[in-house]
Amino acid sequence: MTLFKNTEATNSQENLRGDVDKLSGSSRRDFLSAAGALVVSAVGGGLSTSALAQAASANAAGAVSAGAVGTTLASIAAIKPALKADELDSWVAIQPDGAVVAYYGKVDLGQSLDVAIAQIVAEELDVSYRKVKIVMGNSASSLNQGGASSALGIQAGAKPLRNAAAEARRILLNLASEKLNVPVAQLIVDDGEIAVKGNSTQKVTYAELIGGKFFNSKVEWNKRIGNPLDVKGVAKPKSPAEYRVVGLSIPRNDVAWKVFGTNGNIADVKVPGMLHARVVRTPWAGSVAEAVDEASIKHIQGARLVREKNFLAVVAPREWDAVRAAKALKVTWSASPKPFPEFEKLHEHIRQAPTRKRTEESKKGDVMASLSTAVKVVEAEYLWPFQSHASMGPASAVADVKADKITIWTGSQKPHYARDGVAALLKVPVETVEAIWVQGPGSYGRNDAGDAVLDAAYISKMVGQPVRVQGMRHDGTAWDPKAPASVHRARAAIDATGKVVAYDFTTRAFSRATIDSNESDPRDSLVGMELGLPSKGGMTFGIPEESYAFDNKRMSWEVIPDLIASASPMRTSHMRDPVGLQIQFASEQFIDELASATGEDPIAFRMKYAKAPRDIAVLKAAAEKSGWEPRGNAKRDRSGKVLSGRGIAYAQRAGTIVAVVAEIEVDRKTGRIWGRKFTVAHDCGLIVNPQGLRYTIEGALVQALSRTLYEEVQFAPDKVKSVDWSSYPILEIKDTPENIDIVLINRPEAPPTGAGEATCRVVPAAIANAFFDATGVRMRQAPLNPARVKTVLSTT
Amino acid sequence: MALTPFVVDGQSVQIDSDPQMPLLYALRDDLQLNNPKFGCGLAQCGACTVHLDGQAIRSCVMPVSAVKGKKVTTLAGLGTPEKPHPIQVAFLEEQVPQCGHCINGWVMTSAAFLKKNPKATDAEIKTALEGLKCRCGTHVSILRAIKRAQTLMA
Numbered sequence: 001m002t003l004f005k006n007t008e009a010t011n012s013q014e015n016l017r018g019d020v021d022k023l024s025g026s027s028r029r030d031f032l033s034a035a036g037a038l039v040v041s042a043v044g045g046g047l048s049t050s051a052l053a054q055a056a057s058a059n060a061a062g063a064v065s066a067g068a069v070g071t072t073l074a075s076i077a078a079i080k081p082a083l084k085a086d087e088l089d090s091w092v093a094i095q096p097d098g099a100v101v102a103y104y105g106k107v108d109l110g111q112s113l114d115v116a117i118a119q120i121v122a123e124e125l126d127v128s129y130r131k132v133k134i135v136m137g138n139s140a141s142s143l144n145q146g147g148a149s150s151a152l153g154i155q156a157g158a159k160p161l162r163n164a165a166a167e168a169r170r171i172l173l174n175l176a177s178e179k180l181n182v183p184v185a186q187l188i189v190d191d192g193e194i195a196v197k198g199n200s201t202q203k204v205t206y207a208e209l210i211g212g213k214f215f216n217s218k219v220e221w222n223k224r225i226g227n228p229l230d231v232k233g234v235a236k237p238k239s240p241a242e243y244r245v246v247g248l249s250i251p252r253n254d255v256a257w258k259v260f261g262t263n264g265n266i267a268d269v270k271v272p273g274m275l276h277a278r279v280v281r282t283p284w285a286g287s288v289a290e291a292v293d294e295a296s297i298k299h300i301q302g303a304r305l306v307r308e309k310n311f312l313a314v315v316a317p318r319e320w321d322a323v324r325a326a327k328a329l330k331v332t333w334s335a336s337p338k339p340f341p342e343f344e345k346l347h348e349h350i351r352q353a354p355t356r357k358r359t360e361e362s363k364k365g366d367v368m369a370s371l372s373t374a375v376k377v378v379e380a381e382y383l384w385p386f387q388s389h390a391s392m393g394p395a396s397a398v399a400d401v402k403a404d405k406i407t408i409w410t411g412s413q414k415p416h417y418a419r420d421g422v423a424a425l426l427k428v429p430v431e432t433v434e435a436i437w438v439q440g441p442g443s444y445g446r447n448d449a450g451d452a453v454l455d456a457a458y459i460s461k462m463v464g465q466p467v468r469v470q471g472m473r474h475d476g477t478a479w480d481p482k483a484p485a486s487v488h489r490a491r492a493a494i495d496a497t498g499k500v501v502a503y504d505f506t507t508r509a510f511s512r513a514t515i516d517s518n519e520s521d522p523r524d525s526l527v528g529m530e531l532g533l534p535s536k537g538g539m540t541f542g543i544p545e546e547s548y549a550f551d552n553k554r555m556s557w558e559v560i561p562d563l564i565a566s567a568s569p570m571r572t573s574h575m576r577d578p579v580g581l582q583i584q585f586a587s588e589q590f591i592d593e594l595a596s597a598t599g600e601d602p603i604a605f606r607m608k609y610a611k612a613p614r615d616i617a618v619l620k621a622a623a624e625k626s627g628w629e630p631r632g633n634a635k636r637d638r639s640g641k642v643l644s645g646r647g648i649a650y651a652q653r654a655g656t657i658v659a660v661v662a663e664i665e666v667d668r669k670t671g672r673i674w675g676r677k678f679t680v681a682h683d684c685g686l687i688v689n690p691q692g693l694r695y696t697i698e699g700a701l702v703q704a705l706s707r708t709l710y711e712e713v714q715f716a717p718d719k720v721k722s723v724d725w726s727s728y729p730i731l732e733i734k735d736t737p738e739n740i741d742i743v744l745i746n747r748p749e750a751p752p753t754g755a756g757e758a759t760c761r762v763v764p765a766a767i768a769n770a771f772f773d774a775t776g777v778r779m780r781q782a783p784l785n786p787a788r789v790k791t792v793l794s795t796t
Numbered sequence: 797m798a799l800t801p802f803v804v805d806g807q808s809v810q811i812d813s814d815p816q817m818p819l820l821y822a823l824r825d826d827l828q829l830n831n832p833k834f835g836c837g838l839a840q841c842g843a844c845t846v847h848l849d850g851q852a853i854r855s856c857v858m859p860v861s862a863v864k865g866k867k868v869t870t871l872a873g874l875g876t877p878e879k880p881h882p883i884q885v886a887f888l889e890e891q892v893p894q895c896g897h898c899i900n901g902w903v904m905t906s907a908a909f910l911k912k913n914p915k916a917t918d919a920e921i922k923t924a925l926e927g928l929k930c931r932c933g934t935h936v937s938i939l940r941a942i943k944r945a946q947t948l949m950a
Contacts, residue, residue: 110894110932251891258896259887260880261831261871265897268830320814320821323837392843392897392931393835441833441897442931473836691891695937699894702933725840725929733925736935 071171073178073209077216085143085221085231088171089214091164092121098192098207100125100132102165105145105229106157107137107413109443111699111756112252112692113153119688120158123245124165124237125172126189127206137437139419146226147414147518148443150578151754154688155655158752160231167219167233175209240686240748247746249691254439266411266438266449267396267470274398274466276319277459278326280312281479281526284336285719286564293330300325306462310567311530313459315467323472336718339564343715347383347781350487350508353560357539365552370502374493378597382490382586383781386713387483389575390728393441394471395452395480401426401460406433410453411440417518418450422457425522444576444703448480450519451526458527474723479526481573482713484510486541488586492550498598500609502552505544505587509579510572511559513538517574529567537562538572542579544587545652547612569720570713576700580653580761581707585782588649588765592772601630602648602769610650614747618657618681619650621743626661626679638776642667644676645774649765655753656684660701662766666774668793671786674735675705675767680759681743685750694742697759701740704763706731712783802863804829805873815861820844822860823870831871831900835929842901842928846870852908871900874907883907886945887938894932901928906942914949 081087093101102121108114118132125132135141145157169189176194177184180202188197195203205211219231240246257263282288288310297303297314303325306313314325341349371377398409399422406428412418419435440449452469460467471479486509493502514537515524522528523536541557563570595605603623607616622628628646643666650659663677680697687693710729714721722728768779771789777796781788798815801808804827811822818837823829823846832855835843839854846855847869875881880888883903893899902925909924910916916924921942930938 110896254896255888255891255893256877258893258899259884259903260875260877261900262877264830265895267833267897268824270828318813318821319825320817323821324814390931392841392895392929393833439895441835442895444931470834473838473840695891695894695934698936699933702935703931704933706933724836724838726838730929730931731933731935733928733935733938734922736922736939740936 071174071215071217073175075216076175076210077214080214081216083141083143085229086218088164088167088217088219088233090143091161091219091231092125092168093214094206094210096207096212098131098205098211100127102132102134102161103142104134104136104157104161105142105147105416106153107148107415107437107439108153108254109148109413109439110254111696112689115250115252115692116154116688117158117161119245119248119250120162121165123243124162125169125192127192129245129250131192137415139416139433139435143229144225144416145229147412147416149227149414149517150654151756151758152227153754153756154752155754156227160229162237163230163232164219166235166237168215170233170235171215171217172206172209176204179204179209243748246686246688247690249689252692266409266440267393269398269409269438270468271398271400271466274468275315275317275463276322277306277313277315277456277467277469278322278472279455279469279475280314280326280329280331281475282333283719284333285569286337286339287333287335289331290334291332296330297325297328300328304463305329306459308462309531311458311527313455315459315463326472338717340570340715340717342717346385346485347487350485350510350560355558356561358556358558360554360556361543362553362555364554365502367502367504367552367554370552371491371493371504374502375496376494376597377491378494378594379489379491380590380593380778380780382488382589384486384488384582384585385711385782386485386570387575387707387711388477388713388722388728389442389444389447389480390477390730391440391442391444391447391480394473394476395440395448396468396470397449397453397456398466398468399453399456399460400466401457404432406457407436408433408453408457409436409438410449411438411443412449412453412519413440413443414450414518417520418453420520421450421454421522421525424520425454425525425528426457426461445574445578446481446515446517446519448476451479454519454522454525454527477728478720478723479569481515481571483575484512484572484579484582486510486579486582488583490586490590492590492594494594494598500550500594500598503548503550503554505555505590507541507543507557507583509541509557509559509582510562511538512541512579513573514562514571515573517578526567535562535566542583544583546587546610546650547615547652548591548609549611550609570715576703577653577757577760580651580757581704581764584649584651584761585708585764585768588651588762589768589778589780592647592765592769593778603628604630606648606650612652612657614683615650615652615657617745618659618683621681621745622648622650622659622661622679625681625741625743626663628661636776638774641669643774645770645772647766647769647771647773649762649769651758651761653754653758653761656682656755656758658682658758658762660759660762660766662763662770664767664770664774666771666789671788671790671793673709673767673771673784673789675709675737677739677741678737679741679743681745682755682759683745683747684753684755684758686748686752687744687746688752690744693744693755696755697742698740700756700759701763702731702737704760705735705737705767708764708767708782708784709735710783710785712785798861800860800864802866802868804868805870811860813860816859818856819846819858819860819863819868820855823855823868829870829872833897833900835897835901840927840929841898842905843898845901845904847904847908850908850911852905871903874904881907882948883910883941883945886941886948890937890941890944892934892937892941894934898928898930902930902938906945910942910945910949914946916946
């Protein structure tokens with residue numbers, strides 16, 4: 001047995017086996033064809049006709065200057081050019097030992113993303129996977145590619161890396177051509193070694209050409225930052241047919257240090273001379289500190305109060321003393337304005353609140369006319385609660401604010417934006433702030449990490465020392481940004497032949513993001529709002545993503561006002577597959593209701609109306625793999641204590657298509673639903689790392705199962721009552737599915753799309769549809785927890 | 797303040813602290829043993845689990861004074877990359893953790909349990925692990941790894 005030995009985030013691994021070992025490391029192949037038509041003449045670095053033609057066509061498309069094409073041994077640099085998107089050296093570097101470093105402006109959250117990026121870079125550069133090291137998320141060494149965002153890690157994040165690696169390889173071939181005095185067309189590359197075809201003694205390595213030095217060469221930048229940031233070189237990346245490393249199940253780099261504890265996460269960052277801090281936030285919604293008794297923490301050694309306007313924190317040299325001080329601090333809070341509705345009246349509040357904004361995002365035909373003349377109209381309403389990220393550990397962050405330089409250590413999944421937010425909060429130039437990203441204790445969107453880092457920076461500035469902030473459990477559960485609660489209404493018209501002729505879907509909800517999905521603007525942070533910055537607010541939601549072609553179809557959303565304008569524990573922001581679970585819980589359950597109303601099998605019904613061929617293929621794959629037996633409205637025996645049922649749901653998500661068949665058991669007495677077996681069919685285009693993809697889908701499914709069955713933020717008019725795991729229960733090990741079957745549909749011809757979120761959105765409706773199959777009763781309100789199941793079953 | 801001597805991962809240590817300070821803070825802040833994690837501070841999640849004289853306990857609610865003279869084992873004391881515990885081998889081979897913040901709890905709790913119940917059934921394993929939390933949804937991998945560990949330990 002061999003084990004990982006690395007304790008840092010490198011890709012050097014020792015347990016690669018079998019075909020992975022062969023293909024990712026030491027296979028020999030002729031890369032002549034991949035070298036392309038770009039030929040640099042051996043003498044003087046001048047350009048051949050074909051090279052000029054290619055450069056010209058690239059320039060015609062708005063591409064790179066001829067300078068990049070003409071990179072020579074004389075033009076490579078000993079000093080690294082400044083970090084700019086249009087510098088090739090900002091993306092990829094060859095180290096003296098021939099290792100490749102790629103700088104990635106997104107981050108991996110334990111789902112193989114860095115492995116996949118390394119596979120893509122290795123592929124384009126023709127080096128073994130082992131030689132590639134990914135440096136992620138640090139603002140000093142990587143560009144702002146948007147951090148982890150909307151499952152775009154490969155879909156968008158790999159693009160500039162792929163192009164840069166291909167461009168680097170092109171230049172390396174040119175340099176080898178110059179060095180060996182042989183045309184590029186006669187060169188072959190194998191694992192970072194360039195040799196003359198037919199003469200293996202005449203060769204030069206990447207390391208010998210440029211190791212430790214820099215390309216000093218431009219790439220074309222599309223002038224965007226964040227997710228859309230892209231660069232292009234003259235080189236054309238490989239076609240998927242040529243892939244050898246992309247497509248392999250290479251294991252992750254971060255498992256060993258997690259299992260052996262040989263490296264830490266953000267909670268483990270400590271810097272010399274730092275103080276421990278705890279932010280003290282009101283337990284009462286909308287209230288502020290009227291008086292603070294500083295003497296109440298006097299007995300705790302070294303404990304100090306930090307107070308500015310409505311921001312309140314304590315610091316102490318020892319962490320336990322900071323914890324004690326936060327608890328002991330006597331604060332007189334103003335009366336709560338009771339800004340929240342009664343918990344039981346949440347959805348009534350959503351129905352009745354004024355509409356701030358309505359958008360009809362998708363419209364075809366005349367829905368209203370069709371509904372008014374329908375033979376049959378089916379209508380239903382679905383309810384989703386507020387949910388909490390409730391990350392495994394409350395967020396922590398370290399900040400060292402010095403007069404001329406600020407360093408932050410953050411678990412925020414968007415570290416570049418955290419840097420921008422700290423600079424704006426402290427009113428310093430962004431260049432003086434360096435964000436160092438360290439993996440956090442769970443990250444599924446904008447959780448509490450974005451607030452922790454701004455809190456730490458502010459406190460550090462106030463006390464003039466490095467500061468480590470960590471939340472207590474209630475900070476992570478009660479005070480993290482929430483996924484919005486919603487009400488969804490769907491109507492459909494059916495004609496005399498049983499055809500669905502109109503479909504009308506409307507969401508009414510709190511905005512999907514009353515604070516932005518990143519913390520670059522202090523108005524979107526708790527500390528910013530506590531210091532008096534006005535809330536920005538947000539007004540957007542979303543619509544179902546599918547390809548159902550009904551003759552008349554309208555999909556819209558309406559957003560209602562926030563409950564509190566500032567520093568609210570119920571402010572909303574993005575949580576894994578933002579609004580996807582809410583929307584598809586409703587829309588895919590309604591589709592089942594339509595199938596039932598027309599007496600059709602749920603999968604047959606979907607395949608009849610879904611028009612995109614890839615969608616139909618996914619549905620077919622899920623049906624086949626799960627052994628789905630078509631059914632209509634035949635009577636079932638439902639006399640048993642434990643009822644079983646099956647349900648399907650399907651959706652698109654930004655290019656990815658997924659369908660899931662849920663097989664559940666319902667215990668009539670306890671009200672417990674067990675998601676016993678799931679079959680997932682998943683199409684996200686080209687698959688980069690199948691095993692990493694499987695684990696990602698599994699985790700997404702189980703997390704969504706937890707949200708479907710258990711998760712609901714409890715509150716009263718004057719406070720959030722979900723403060724820990726007892727008041728915000730999640731899935732337990734006994735609820736683990738017995739089996740998750742995954743069918744991966746690989747489409748090398750289609751660009752890779754996201755996999756981290758799509759599966760989440762089909763789980764809730766699949767469960768609810770299976771519940772209907774099992775019991776004959778609809779559960780139109782989530783979560784489908786035991787109490788609600790018992791109530792529904794006892795009243796029908 | 798009070799002095800508390802105890803043994804951690806085979807080393808004798810002494811902590812000078814508020815006697816009510818939870819063991820977790822002594823391990824993480826005074827001894828720089830970061831493997832037990834703060835998850836809730838309420839014994840509701842298990843991220844802080846260590847072995848106290850062989851028993852899996854939640855260090856976030858155990859006053860440091862209560863471990864006086866006792867033997868504490870952390871994840872680092874359970875096994876190392878050079879000399880791994882079978883549970884660690886299984887969790888590695890099954891690629892279990894995503895964010896990894898919970899993993900200490902699952903490894904330490906299942907190691908203590910399997911030592912006494914090497915042939916535990918699936919139902920017994922699930923009962924033994926009740927209360928541990930994982931937010932990334934890696935439960936399927938966790939159970940696969942524990943089954944694999946049982947094979948390795950047989």
